[in-house]
Amino acid sequence: MQMQNTQYSDWMAKPQGIPGCPPGLEYLTQIDQMLVRQKKDCMEIFTGWEQRNRFEIRNALNQMFFYAQEESTCFQRQCCGPNRGFVIHVTDNFGQEVLRFRREFRCCVGCPCCADSCNCAFEVYVETAAGEPIGKVRQGQSCWVPEFRIMDGQGNQTLHLQGPCCVCDCCADFEIQTLDKSQTIGTVKKKWRGVATEMFTNANTFTINFPMDLDVKAKATLMGAAFLIDFMFFEQQNN
Template sequence: MNIQPGQQPLKSLISAESDDVTSSENSENENSQKKLVVRARAGRMRRGGPMPVARAEPICVPNQVAAMPIVMTGFVSLVPHTVLDAIALTNCLMVVQCTEPLEIFTGIETPNRYVVHDMYLRPMLFCNERSNFISRECCGSGRNFSMDIRDVFGAELMRCYRDNPCFSCTDYLGTQFQGQQIGLMKRECCDGHFNLLGAGCNQPLLIMSPCCASCGGTKIFPVCTYTGVKIGEIVRLYPGFLQEHLTDADTYLVHFPVDLPPILKLLLISSVFLIDFTFFEDDN
């Protein structure tokens, strides 16, 4: 019999004597289920506090673009996945960075972790930084890293990698989907804006940085087409005085037209990581 983790066997499927199940067995089952719930909550708290609670109604985000002003084609074909089906129906995503208690109390830089939610605040993707201790302590926010992005079942979906060689004036962030290269984000050191290019298309997106982006507060990064037409925004929400000065954990809203090609939606999610490392990773 296939029994899922935490599930108690059904006596009615084992024997016809299920009517003789005692109340003591039922109480033991209820106690074990309660223990499982407590352990899940404690583990979640231990990993930086509870995530946002799912809602019955979606969050309303202002300044949304109803439809793409231009047609962008030529992108590489993506392997079908349920995540692609989900983001094809949404016009906004929330990227929440997890707080790290060890980093708060000791000052030791730990790998960043993010959770991507839809507008019902249901988790869709889990992102974990892969980097070594020396690069985190010596290079800080300028370190190279790879970001493993997994779905809710734990299967690896995407991988982002930052390439910022020493003495280089250009910062790169490449993105792979199911092992396939789907795009590249680039930023010159003398330019505050980011260029985002999807694989197979020669029409890049421009992510514009606000003035004094790293000074704190809510910051808006407009997303424009190559002709300068605004199609969305990446908004870094103000976390509050205490969180901003004690941690570098941030929350971002990424909104775009519903009919934006799915490959660009994936690239906008990954672009949050480079924006976060460039402007908001070092807490002051």
């Protein structure tokens, strides 16, 4: 049996297993807010050499329950920047992998005006550690405001994510809307972390709010949406 990671004294207690809930995602049944905090890398700050991103995932009490680390090639990190392909591995406080966020590298993608018509949308696939699909985030087609589709494992859209007309460090609030866009049920917000952090690093922090009773797979997919927003809008400007 693996011992609990004692490096952090503020880990969230692991809930009991829940029937129908993918193993490891029981934490998400007990929260209505998560904080996705990117860790600063000293080597990247002083050398400008792009390193693999690392994240802490915390609840509203600032208790950590997931740790995430990017897997990508050095070539793509230096030459492709935020457009690189990646796999983000998410582990719990026992070191067990519970989630994967995967984006394949593709050339000539990201144009919001022709995301659907030319099939050039950014996509992030959300999978269990065993590779079972549980969701997908797909960039929507829009020439005015950034939009994303939150989908389930079968490719059916369940939620809509809409951003502001101008995305910047001080204006990065994305509304989580119902499928028909008639109701806002939560937000994905970038948190301002101070002048020094914002100017000299790409260590960003996102706060995600959602209903407590939202399906855990949808909550996990919204985490993937925060990663995609980070790569699309905030990874480049600080490099």
